[in-house]
Amino acid sequence: MKIRRRIKYYLIRLFRLKSSPHQVALGLTMGFIPSWIPLFGFGPVLSIGLAKLTRSNPISAFVGGVIGTPIWPLLFILNYMIGGFLLDRKPKVDTLEEVEYSTAIQHTLSGFFKSHTSGVLFLTGAIINIVLSSILIYFMTFFLFKKYRVTILNKLR
Template sequence: MLLKWRRRAKFYVIKLLRAGQGNHKVALGFVLGFFPCWFPTFGVGPALSIFFAKLLRTSVASSIVAAGVGSVAWPLLFFANYKVGNVLRAVWSKEAPIAEVDDLLLETVPEPDYAHAADHLNRLGDMGLNFMVGSIANSLVFSVLFYLCIRSLLARYRAPLLRTLRPKKKIGRTG
């Protein structure tokens, strides 16, 4: 099973490197393939990656490779989205004036059960907002960084990688 996955990964990498497309199209295809991985797409991410790659006429092979990498890295991306969103919201939010806080504290709460449930739902809403802010920020920043890195790596290492992945000729009998 592992050998099958390894062969398939090698096939897509070779297909990606041999593509007659320029470094720009391959790097952009990778970025478009990884972009949906920052958001919870509930299994539609790889299809979205291929759709975006075909829509913008970039490399579909690099889009598939990036979607595969992003699918495996989803738990880390989820955690990064939440943490970055939490930091950004803390930086951008301002403290409420003390008079408003005092007014809120003086109001009576009708039922303690409802107050607890409302507080819990408010915290869940804040977590969702933190996640969305983080996913938007991460997707934009890392799309630019990935594009620049992939394009420069392809410009420098495309030919040596193809020579490395070329099948070895067997020496011996040919008959």
């Protein structure tokens, strides 16, 4: 019950922000970007920095960073799958059970500067996923805040 109450509290805080729909949507988008790359827990902090850099809302950026933190294994695998698909190579990681944080970081970092390695697959997938998810998150959030901000707030109360 406490988790549900906490989620409701943060949703209310998010929808009560006085910023424009553009600033909130851009902040949430900037906040989710670091979630695609394993950053040892520094994602939400980097999210706030990206928000300040783009002059968007830092609170919504923090929320975006927090949203992406618990689902990093899924995002990690998506990076490998998309990279493998685009480069026509089979990734080393296929399922969520195979993702171990320390091993994943080691494979990714060791392969950044070698051609045709897992690091290249990961980076290719990450770039594509960041671009596509950013566009999707921005327009969904912008639409929600532009059209339904008051309605959602009333339902949350």
